[in-house]
Each structure stands twice: as C-alpha cells, then as structure tokens.
Amino acid sequence: MQSTDIRQPDYFHKVVDCQWACPAHTPVPEYIRLIAAGRHADAYMVNWKSNVFPGVLGRTCDRPCEPACRRGRVEETAGHPPEPVAICRLKRVAADNKGDVSALMPPPPKSKNGKRIACVGAGPASLTVARDLAALGYDVVVFDGEAKAGGFIRTQIPRFRLPESVIDEEVGHIMNLGVDFRSGQRIDSMRELLTQGYDAIFVGCGAPRGRDLDIPGRHEAAKHIHIGIDWLASVSFGHIHSVGRRVIVLGGGNTAMDCCRSARRMGGESVTVVVRSGFDEMKASPWEKEDAQHEGIPIRNYLVPVAFIHIEGQLCAMQFQKVRPEIDANGRRQLLPTGEPDVEIDCDEVLIAVGQENAFPWIERECGIEFDRWGLPKLDPKTHQSTVKNVYFGGDAAFGPKNIIWAVAHGHEAAVSIDKMLHGEDIQDRPLPATVMISQKMGIHEWSYGNDITDAARNKVPWAPPSLTLNNIKVEVELGFDQNLAIKEAARCLNCDVQTVFTLNKCIECDACVDICPMDCISFVANGEESDLRQRLTAPALNLTQDLYVADGLKTGRAMVKDEDLCLHCGLCAERCPTGAWDMQKFLLEMTHAGPGCRSGAGLTVKVAA
Amino acid sequence: MTYLAKPKLHHPSLKPNKVGFTRRDYEGRISTLCAGCGHDSISAAIIQACWELDIEPHRVAKMSGIGCSSKTPDYFLGQSHGFNTVHGRMPSVLTGAYLANSELLYLGVSGDGDSASIGIGQFVHSMRRGVNMVYIVENNGVYGLTKGQFSATADAGSKSKKGVVNTDSPIDLVSLALQLGASYVGRSFSGDKAQLVPLIMGAIRHRGAAFIDVISPCVAFNNHAGSTKSYDYVREHNDSVNFLDVIEGKAPIEVEQPADGSLIEVAQHDGSILRLRKTDPDYDPRDRIGAMNFIARHHAKGEVVTGLLYVDPDAVDFHQHLGSVGTPLNKLGTAELCPGPTALDKLNASLR
Known part of the structure; x- marks a missing residue:
C-alpha cells in the first residue's frame, strides 16, 4: 500500500466517525470536551456555527453521529450491547446551560452588498442560507405561509419533544442578522418570483404533502381520517384539541411516532401503531420507537391496511391483511399474504403517516426548472443548483424527505454556491475544508485532553413523570442531562479527533507502541496489498469501512500499519514512544462556509474531485 | 513512565487459550520503565509465550533481583507468584524455591548487572546445577538506574553516551552458560x-x-552511535543461525525433510518438538563445543549470534542430580516427612 497522505483533510476526518457521519460535519468531540469543561456557551457556539440549531437538534436530531460512534464498536459492557456516546443529548446540555450568548453572535453587517436573495419557505434549510448570507451583507428575504419562521421544526415536531421557546430563540438569532421575514406570504408562482429581480432564489419549502391511502372507506369516513403531518400541524397551532378514544396510527416512521405520542396526550386512551413492515425495518429511529412503547403504545407489525370499516361515515374499525416477509429471487424483500384471516382493529380515528411526497404545483413548468420522474428537481448534488442557474434547492425540497441536519447541510452548500456565483466564480470549484493539527502534549505524560478511558455505560436522559407528560401535550418529556450527568456522559467520549500522528524518520522500531496498544491497532510488517496486509497485522483489520494508516520505508524496510478502526485514542502509543515518532494531535476541521473563505484567492483552493 | 492504567478494552479478535485466558490476562501492571525500553518488549514476548502455551498463571513463579530488568516481573503475569530478591541473589532463592516445589514453572528474570556483576557467582552455580528454570537476562550493557555506566557485558570498544570508550573485556553470558552446562541456551533481541x-x-x-x-x-543510555547494544547496531550485526518453531501436541505436523539437513527436529522430554530451520548450514545446536567455537569466532568478527544456540533434550535436572524427592514439600504428609524410628534406624545403619 502507498503511504497514507495525512494532509488530505478527509483522512483524519474519517477517523472522527461522528463528525464524518454528520451531514454538517459538526466537530463533536471538540464541543463535548467544552461541555465537560463547563464551557457551555463555547460548546454552543461551536455547534451554532456548524449546525445553526443546537437547541432544536439537541432534542430532535436524527443523530447519524451516534450509530457511527466508535464507542459503539469498542465498548464492553456487562449484559448489554455497546452503546455510543449520547452525543445528541449532550448538545442539548450546551444549549440548556449556555446563558446569554448574544454577545458571541455575529453582529448584523454594517453595510449591505446590494445583492438580493429570496428564500422560499422558512424551514431549517432556508434559515441556514439566510444566516450564512445575511451575515455577509446580502439582503435576504424569507417567504413563508405561516406566521412564524421555523417550517417543519415548528409545525411537525410536537411540543412535548421541542418547546416553542427553543425554536423562537434559535430562529431569533438568525432574524437578528437583519433577515427580512415575510410571514403569511406563501409563494404560489415561481414565474412571478423570478420576475422580481432577485439575484438568487433558494427553494427550501420542504416536502409538504403527506401521502394518502386510497382504500375502501377512505372517502366515506374522511371526517375521522387525517394525514399525519397536517394533523400534527393543526395540533401545533392549537386548531385541534382532542382525538377519538381509540386511535390507529398507520406508518412506521418518525412522523408516525410523533402522531401516536401526540394522540396519547390528546385523549387517545387506546393508541395503536400499525406498520406494514417488521419492527426492525421501520423507518423510525430506534429511540423514537422505544419512547412510544415506553408510553404504553403497542406497535403491530406485518399488517397491510385493507379497508376502513364505517357505518354511514362513522368510522368503527380498520381491516388489515396479515403478511410475512420473504426474500425473492432478486434478493429483494417482499411482503406476502400469510393466508390467515384478516385482522380487524376497532378505532374512532385514524392518522395516516405513511410517507411524504414533494409537490411543486407552484413551480410553473415553463420556468425552465426541470424535474425528474419522481417529481424532484434536477439538481447538481454538490452545488444544489437547479437547471435554472440562479435557483437552488435544499432540505426536503431537494432530494426528498430527510431531516433537519441534512437541511442545514444543504443550506450551507447552497449558500456557498450562491456566494461564489454572485462573486462571478465557478461554483464547482469549491475549496476543501481547512484543517488544523495541534499537538496535545503538555508534559512528559500529560495531554491537554482526558485520555483515561472510562468503562462507564451510557447514561439515560431523565424523564418527567408520565402523570405530568401524558396529560399535557406541552410538557416536555425529556428533562435533559443535568450538569453532573453531562460530565459523566462526556467522559465516555474517546476524543477521536485527537489523532495518532506518526513521523516515520523518528521511529527506531522499538515496538513499544505495539506492546502497549490495548486494541492491537499497530503493526510493523512488510508492506503488501491492502487485502493481504489486513490479514497480517497484529490483529486482523476486518472493518473495511475503516482505513489503514500506512507509513512505508522504515529502516528495517518494514512499514508501520495502524488500523484506525478500534483505536481508543488513549495516547499510550505516544506516551510509550521514546522518540516522539507518535504524537497526539488535535484535528480541527473547518467546513467551507459562504464568505471570503469559499472564494478563490482564499489561499488554498484545491479542486474537489467529482 | 505512564500514569494511566492500560484500558481494559481489547480487540474483538482476542481469543482465550485452552485454560480460558486471553493474552491480555497475562499482562501485569503498566510499565514504569522509560518509554521504548527493550525490557518492555521482552515482557510482551513472555506474555505471548505463556498465552500460547496455555500456562496457568498461578503455576508460575517469577523471580528477580534488582535493576531495571528485575522490575519487569511486575509488568507481566500479574496473577503469578513473584519474588524480588536481594541484588544478584535471585538464582539462590530460585534454587531454594525449586527444591521445595518442583511443580511450579520458574521464570528467573535478571539483568546484566544483576547476573554478570554482583550476582555472577549465583548465576554460575544455578547453571552448573541444572536447576529446572527459564533464566532470562535482559542485557543492555549499561547500568540504566545509575545513569548509564558500562556493565560487565559491555563490549570492549563500545562507546558510552558521554563518549567514553569501554576498555574492559566483556563477559559473554551465553558462552559462560554453555561452558557451565546449561542444557538450553539461546540468544535473541528484544x-x-x-x-x-x-x-x-x-x-x-x-x-x-x-x-x-x-x-x-x-x-x-545505550542507544547511540558507537554502542554495540543499540537497536541499529544489533539489527546490522544480527547473525541468526536458525528459526525455531515449538510444536506441541501428540501428533506434530509432518514436514518434508530437506535433503541438505537444513531442518532439525529435537523432541523434548515433555513431547514438544523444537523444529529448527537453519539459516546457517554449518550450525548444529546439538553440539555444545561446536556452538562455543562458533559463537567465539563470530563474536571476534563483531557479529551477534542469535537463535537457539544449544539444546540437550536428554538433560537431567537438579532434583535428579540430588536424588531428592520430586513431590512438592507442601504436598508431603506426616507419614512421608516423619517415617518413624524404623526408617531412621535403617538410615543410621546405612551410614555406619
């Protein structure tokens, strides 16, 4: 294998599994250390810069970081499987305890640059574009049909998961930059918007149409059947105050989980979730399924809706066909009827949460914006540019329903494109993220990070008592970690951003690092092809998604090979190294955001391979 | 020196051996030696060897004297018996322990100061008596704990870190052990x-x-240019005479014997087989005198001869020399220990 080029920003970035997995690439270990140090405001700002909505995301994020967390691969706990660090809920700790951060926020620009940007929809994608660009002096106008900005964050997420004050505060930080929010102005014609002379238009209107279920009885019993996302919005706005006694929620995604838990709080005594697929295949995050079950809501799987049963429009039950999964000849999973009699479940009300569709009835086809056969706009996946060069898409409107953190990531990328385009630059030519490596050595055996690996198991977030939460939809269920628990949980972080950096010409091949490494990550072996090398190491490197760090050309002709997969970043290799060939260096990655840093002449402009 | 305990977490491929221990279970406390010390690699090798041989840790006694090397038994086999003796006196204590209980595995760990200077008399006698033990000298040619003076094994002409050249003749412990009758003699490199x-x-x-x-x-203190015990020097001058494979079990894997005799198999008394692949065609590890000559000739050329240098599979150990009881004293009952007046009379009569 070739020696690893550690100057490539991606190499060490991948080692920080959480940060690599995060669409916005938030520097997770960095803010966890700040939380452990009690520097909540600083931790909040690290987040804010990267993901714009730390308080919201700390409660609602889909947390792609957690399944990626290295702790989930290395931990050994008595009785239960290894668990990742509770990254998401630590983020909330920073938001809860930050105090007044107004002085840390960027001030509104003193002068404007004369460029006008329109954002359609006031959800997380548009608001991210607005934040990134308004601070640079752009005139950003955000249009939304609702009275308050926030989009799905405000309308879809029930209050018992996300209090409105958190939304108000974080949307407020953006509005304070001088963003012009036009409430109650739903854009219903792209053609018209295009004539208004905006330099760029960003479409972040979400995926606002819930999929319906066209089966017998749907039409007749319509009064008692609702589309989940519309129903959640009505609940959120206070248009709906109660629900039937017996409720069925159809669907296995996070919206279904929000629906059932909301129904439980609005008088639904018997709420049942019914899903076509099996429990493990459900789209909802595991913790959301757990939370629903924890509140006494049964989830019934492998039932396909057949009909709504009603008596003259009065809904009384639903009929389901029993199915079982089977893998067909093409390896695809199919649901086949079991042949057993259909199941009937009594109900007074049904919430349909079987998916969302994008709908752009307001974009006239003659505008030049092309759509693919799934009804999604044709976009450059990197720049988010549509087939009309000054119109960009992001969030759920771009590639179909995802989640908040993806919307934020899209917003950042679109803002970079817009900023570059309006400076007359090639928007494909995007600088790589900037990286900084800093040695963490403080003394002979001291590092500026905690390298003592704790065996502690994941801490549970305390909940408010169900007697309180099940009776009032506005009482937040999770209380969040207190500062004590937060410090304990933060200590579980392995500091994967503190990298093991190897300097070839300092190594005397004494084997001290090989002997001390608790995970047998380090080997000194004859070089070879990767597949062969992976088998010949001190311990086999079986996780192919994780790189080998290779430094070839030692004095004995061997190569140093380190398997990054299970490294605890404990720094013992560096402590036992007599010559400093190993050093623990903190890797900080600065994503390229809109501003001078994304433009050419910013110094290092490297062409990103397509 | 490291302050933290080594994390308990380990690689998932780590397997237990036949007695149910993983390699990590054979570790001891974290080393307090200087970073990069060769001794730590030797500790790691002992850990690996004990794991591979399915040694039960509680059947091992680690014996050592004083010095950097003699500290190391703290860093491996944390669940074994141990005894840090007086400086240079490890061989006597080990011999006594062996006489009292021959069923333990005795692992003597010493250094060049402990064995070639203050304790050389003890070293010599434990070798010639054939005490059943593994005696490892961690040989660095200097007194590390007192800031790097030459030890008795430093080669003449070797330069100290301060630039002083050693003029005394070195003691070659391997040659000494061969001469004194040790029945398994090897040299290696950490x-x-x-x-x-x-x-x-x-x-x-x-x-x-x-x-x-x-x-x-x-x-x-001894890893600089001009030293003959540095990583670089030993790597450049290492003259390995053979590769050893230790094969256990009743039915060893058959291999084809090359016609040139480059493969030697030596069966030891416990049934294990030492399979040696020669890298030097002239070297026969069953020839004690040939080995001594070979080592002397190559040493004169500045080479460091390594490998299994001599083995006598039919060796007789100390208990057999003495005709003493092989059963551990702690397992002998009153009947064996006080056989009564008849036995005493018989003994007395035999001495008259």
Whole structure:
C-alpha cells in the first residue's frame, strides 16, 4: 500500500466517525470536551456555527453521529450491547446551560452588498442560507405561509419533544442578522418570483404533502381520517384539541411516532401503531420507537391496511391483511399474504403517516426548472443548483424527505454556491475544508485532553413523570442531562479527533507502541496489498469501512500499519514512544462556509474531485 | 513512565487459550520503565509465550533481583507468584524455591548487572546445577538506574553516551552458560519477537537450566552511535543461525525433510518438538563445543549470534542430580516427612 497522505483533510476526518457521519460535519468531540469543561456557551457556539440549531437538534436530531460512534464498536459492557456516546443529548446540555450568548453572535453587517436573495419557505434549510448570507451583507428575504419562521421544526415536531421557546430563540438569532421575514406570504408562482429581480432564489419549502391511502372507506369516513403531518400541524397551532378514544396510527416512521405520542396526550386512551413492515425495518429511529412503547403504545407489525370499516361515515374499525416477509429471487424483500384471516382493529380515528411526497404545483413548468420522474428537481448534488442557474434547492425540497441536519447541510452548500456565483466564480470549484493539527502534549505524560478511558455505560436522559407528560401535550418529556450527568456522559467520549500522528524518520522500531496498544491497532510488517496486509497485522483489520494508516520505508524496510478502526485514542502509543515518532494531535476541521473563505484567492483552493 | 492504567478494552479478535485466558490476562501492571525500553518488549514476548502455551498463571513463579530488568516481573503475569530478591541473589532463592516445589514453572528474570556483576557467582552455580528454570537476562550493557555506566557485558570498544570508550573485556553470558552446562541456551533481541517468543516457549518446555540472553537496548543510555547494544547496531550485526518453531501436541505436523539437513527436529522430554530451520548450514545446536567455537569466532568478527544456540533434550535436572524427592514439600504428609524410628534406624545403619 502507498503511504497514507495525512494532509488530505478527509483522512483524519474519517477517523472522527461522528463528525464524518454528520451531514454538517459538526466537530463533536471538540464541543463535548467544552461541555465537560463547563464551557457551555463555547460548546454552543461551536455547534451554532456548524449546525445553526443546537437547541432544536439537541432534542430532535436524527443523530447519524451516534450509530457511527466508535464507542459503539469498542465498548464492553456487562449484559448489554455497546452503546455510543449520547452525543445528541449532550448538545442539548450546551444549549440548556449556555446563558446569554448574544454577545458571541455575529453582529448584523454594517453595510449591505446590494445583492438580493429570496428564500422560499422558512424551514431549517432556508434559515441556514439566510444566516450564512445575511451575515455577509446580502439582503435576504424569507417567504413563508405561516406566521412564524421555523417550517417543519415548528409545525411537525410536537411540543412535548421541542418547546416553542427553543425554536423562537434559535430562529431569533438568525432574524437578528437583519433577515427580512415575510410571514403569511406563501409563494404560489415561481414565474412571478423570478420576475422580481432577485439575484438568487433558494427553494427550501420542504416536502409538504403527506401521502394518502386510497382504500375502501377512505372517502366515506374522511371526517375521522387525517394525514399525519397536517394533523400534527393543526395540533401545533392549537386548531385541534382532542382525538377519538381509540386511535390507529398507520406508518412506521418518525412522523408516525410523533402522531401516536401526540394522540396519547390528546385523549387517545387506546393508541395503536400499525406498520406494514417488521419492527426492525421501520423507518423510525430506534429511540423514537422505544419512547412510544415506553408510553404504553403497542406497535403491530406485518399488517397491510385493507379497508376502513364505517357505518354511514362513522368510522368503527380498520381491516388489515396479515403478511410475512420473504426474500425473492432478486434478493429483494417482499411482503406476502400469510393466508390467515384478516385482522380487524376497532378505532374512532385514524392518522395516516405513511410517507411524504414533494409537490411543486407552484413551480410553473415553463420556468425552465426541470424535474425528474419522481417529481424532484434536477439538481447538481454538490452545488444544489437547479437547471435554472440562479435557483437552488435544499432540505426536503431537494432530494426528498430527510431531516433537519441534512437541511442545514444543504443550506450551507447552497449558500456557498450562491456566494461564489454572485462573486462571478465557478461554483464547482469549491475549496476543501481547512484543517488544523495541534499537538496535545503538555508534559512528559500529560495531554491537554482526558485520555483515561472510562468503562462507564451510557447514561439515560431523565424523564418527567408520565402523570405530568401524558396529560399535557406541552410538557416536555425529556428533562435533559443535568450538569453532573453531562460530565459523566462526556467522559465516555474517546476524543477521536485527537489523532495518532506518526513521523516515520523518528521511529527506531522499538515496538513499544505495539506492546502497549490495548486494541492491537499497530503493526510493523512488510508492506503488501491492502487485502493481504489486513490479514497480517497484529490483529486482523476486518472493518473495511475503516482505513489503514500506512507509513512505508522504515529502516528495517518494514512499514508501520495502524488500523484506525478500534483505536481508543488513549495516547499510550505516544506516551510509550521514546522518540516522539507518535504524537497526539488535535484535528480541527473547518467546513467551507459562504464568505471570503469559499472564494478563490482564499489561499488554498484545491479542486474537489467529482 | 505512564500514569494511566492500560484500558481494559481489547480487540474483538482476542481469543482465550485452552485454560480460558486471553493474552491480555497475562499482562501485569503498566510499565514504569522509560518509554521504548527493550525490557518492555521482552515482557510482551513472555506474555505471548505463556498465552500460547496455555500456562496457568498461578503455576508460575517469577523471580528477580534488582535493576531495571528485575522490575519487569511486575509488568507481566500479574496473577503469578513473584519474588524480588536481594541484588544478584535471585538464582539462590530460585534454587531454594525449586527444591521445595518442583511443580511450579520458574521464570528467573535478571539483568546484566544483576547476573554478570554482583550476582555472577549465583548465576554460575544455578547453571552448573541444572536447576529446572527459564533464566532470562535482559542485557543492555549499561547500568540504566545509575545513569548509564558500562556493565560487565559491555563490549570492549563500545562507546558510552558521554563518549567514553569501554576498555574492559566483556563477559559473554551465553558462552559462560554453555561452558557451565546449561542444557538450553539461546540468544535473541528484544526488537525481534518473531525469534524471541518461540525461544521462550522452547525454554518453558525444556527440563533443565534454560538460559536466554536477550539484547535489550537501553533507549536512555545505550542507544547511540558507537554502542554495540543499540537497536541499529544489533539489527546490522544480527547473525541468526536458525528459526525455531515449538510444536506441541501428540501428533506434530509432518514436514518434508530437506535433503541438505537444513531442518532439525529435537523432541523434548515433555513431547514438544523444537523444529529448527537453519539459516546457517554449518550450525548444529546439538553440539555444545561446536556452538562455543562458533559463537567465539563470530563474536571476534563483531557479529551477534542469535537463535537457539544449544539444546540437550536428554538433560537431567537438579532434583535428579540430588536424588531428592520430586513431590512438592507442601504436598508431603506426616507419614512421608516423619517415617518413624524404623526408617531412621535403617538410615543410621546405612551410614555406619
């Protein structure tokens, strides 16, 4: 294998599994250390810069970081499987305890640059574009049909998961930059918007149409059947105050989980979730399924809706066909009827949460914006540019329903494109993220990070008592970690951003690092092809998604090979190294955001391979 | 020196051996030696060898004297018996322990100061008596704990870190052990575990005095240009005479014997087989006098001869020499220990 080029920003970035997995690439270990140090405001700002909505995301994020967390691969706990660090809920700790951060926020620009940007929809994608660009002096106008900005964050997420004050505060930080929010102005014609002379238009209107279920009885019993996302919005706005006694929620995604838990709080005594697929295949995050079950809501799987049963429009039950999964000849999973009699479940009300569709009835086809056969706009996946060069898409409107953190990531990328385009630059030519490596050595055996690996198991977030939460939809269920628990949980972080950096010409091949490494990550072996090398190491490197760090050309002709997969970043290799060939260096990655840093002449402009 | 305990977490591929322990279970406390010390690699080799041989930790007694090397038994086999003796007196204490209980595995760990200077008399006698033990000298040629003076094994002409050239003749412990009758003699290098681990395994399986001289660079005081015990020097001058494989079990894997006799198999008394692949065609590890000559000739050329240098599979150990009881004293009952007046009379009569 070739020696690893550690100057490539991606190499060490991948080692920080959480940060690599995060669409916005938030520097997770960095803010966890700040939380452990009690520097909540600083931790909040690290987040804010990267993901714009730390308080919201700390409660609602889909947390792609957690399944990626290295702790989930290395931990050994008595009785239960290894668990990742509770990254998401630590983020909330920073938001809860930050105090007044107004002085840390960027001030509104003193002068404007004369460029006008329109954002359609006031959800997380548009608001991210607005934040990134308004601070640079752009005139950003955000249009939304609702009275308050926030989009799905405000309308879809029930209050018992996300209090409105958190939304108000974080949307407020953006509005304070001088963003012009036009409430109650739903854009219903792209053609018209295009004539208004905006330099760029960003479409972040979400995926606002819930999929319906066209089966017998749907039409007749319509009064008692609702589309989940519309129903959640009505609940959120206070248009709906109660629900039937017996409720069925159809669907296995996070919206279904929000629906059932909301129904439980609005008088639904018997709420049942019914899903076509099996429990493990459900789209909802595991913790959301757990939370629903924890509140006494049964989830019934492998039932396909057949009909709504009603008596003259009065809904009384639903009929389901029993199915079982089977893998067909093409390896695809199919649901086949079991042949057993259909199941009937009594109900007074049904919430349909079987998916969302994008709908752009307001974009006239003659505008030049092309759509693919799934009804999604044709976009450059990197720049988010549509087939009309000054119109960009992001969030759920771009590639179909995802989640908040993806919307934020899209917003950042679109803002970079817009900023570059309006400076007359090639928007494909995007600088790589900037990286900084800093040695963490403080003394002979001291590092500026905690390298003592704790065996502690994941801490549970305390909940408010169900007697309180099940009776009032506005009482937040999770209380969040207190500062004590937060410090304990933060200590579980392995500091994967503190990298093991190897300097070839300092190594005397004494084997001290090989002997001390608790995970047998380090080997000194004859070089070879990767597949062969992976088998010949001190311990086999079986996780192919994780790189080998290779430094070839030692004095004995061997190569140093380190398997990054299970490294605890404990720094013992560096402590036992007599010559400093190993050093623990903190890797900080600065994503390229809109501003001078994304433009050419910013110094290092490297062409990103397509 | 490291302050933190080594994390308990380990690689998922780590397997338990036949007695249910993983390699990590054979570790001891974290080393307090200087970073990069060759001794730590030797500790790691001992850990590996004991794991591979399914040694039960509580059947091992680690004996040592004083010095950097003699501290190391704290850093491996944390669940074994141990005894840090007086400086240079480890061989006597080990001999006494062996006489009292021959059923333990005795692992003597010493250094060039402990064995070649203050304790050389003890070293000599434990070798010639054929005490059943594994005697490892972690040989760095300097007194590390007192800031790097030459020890008795430093080669003449070797330069100290301060620039002083050694003019005294060196003691070659391997040659000494051969001359004194040690029945398993090897030399290795802390930076070459592929060679060292099988040598230790063979020594553990050997009955009789097994001696291994391990050159173990002192990174603090003897790893510079001009030293003959540095990583670079030993790597450049290493003359390995054979590769050793220790094969256990009733039915060893058959291999084709090359016609040139480059493969030698030596069966030890416990059934294990030492399979040696010669890298030097002239070297026969069953010839004690030939070995002594070979080592002397090559040493004169500045080469460091390593490998399994001599083995006598038919060696007789100390208990057999003495005709003493092989059963551990703690297992002898009153009947054996006080056989009564008839037995005494018989003994007395035999001496009249």
